[in-house]
Amino acid sequence: MPAEDTPAGPGPRGPTQLEKNRALEEWLRWQLGQVQARIRDLEAQEERERQAHAALWKVQPQQSGSPALLHRGDCRLYTGSTYINRGDAVVALTMPEIEPCAVCRPETGLDPE
Template identity: 60%
Template sequence: MPKTFPFPQDLLDAQVALHETRAAYEKYAKTLPWSAEPMPGWEGDKQLHSSYRCHKEDSPGYTEEQATEVRRFQDELRRLSAEVMTHPYWSTLSEDVVAARMALKHAHELGRGVAMPGGGIPDLDKNRALADWLEWQLRQVRGRIRELEIKEQQEQRRREQAHAALRWKIQPQRSSSAALVHRGDCALYPVQGGFLNREEAVIALAEPDIEPCQICRPETGLEQCG
């Protein structure tokens, strides 16, 4: 005889609400930018034997209203999940708890009293559901990895800019002008690398054929360090 689970109505109602809320959240999420915080876009490597390149446009991040709505959905999903998971009905089962939990997920499709052939979910359905869940998890993880990579790149650029701001550099002499000493972060000579420390910059400025940049005024920075 097929195993029937007489789920109480409040448990069925909570499970249906959980299904509906999750579906509404997934539909709303498709309308959101791909990252919660503003992020620059990116383009992936060209695929072998194909001209296709995966890419993302710049993300403006969530608006305040979008962030509030996402939190509301997440809070409601947590509340409904807890209501289903901790319902007193589960403590009345001495066995078949896993089968009953799986059956409850389909209760809105089959009716209040759910009969499962042999008292369980077919292996094919179990594995299909598992595959869908694992694919969703993988997409989430890959998206999170990409966000973290972008943040790391931004942090690296900030560290490099901060390092440059505490250094100096020399723009080689050109035919019509003298060599110039710049602050390390001067935009007029955006070359990275070959930085001078304070002592080297002081020595360079003492040379008769080297002048300070009139825009970033590197001598001011040297005076502040002294």
């Protein structure tokens, strides 16, 4: 048996290796719980942002040889950060120089009121 795990003579005795490792395990479990809680918070924040952007639209400017494109706010094909509301998106779809993105299909459910 290692000297640390043998009973000590009279006087104060420090924690055993087993006690130290149990304390370390408890601390690591606490630390893991903190990280997991942070991950849950960040996932919830991302989901809120995704939902907020899904209710918005964005226009990708015209580039040489291709028309301007209307995208859903959460479309990852165009990462622009200037968003427009539903009314502006409806107007954009009526403009001949703006086409809807073929991937995110921003016109779906965006019928003029």
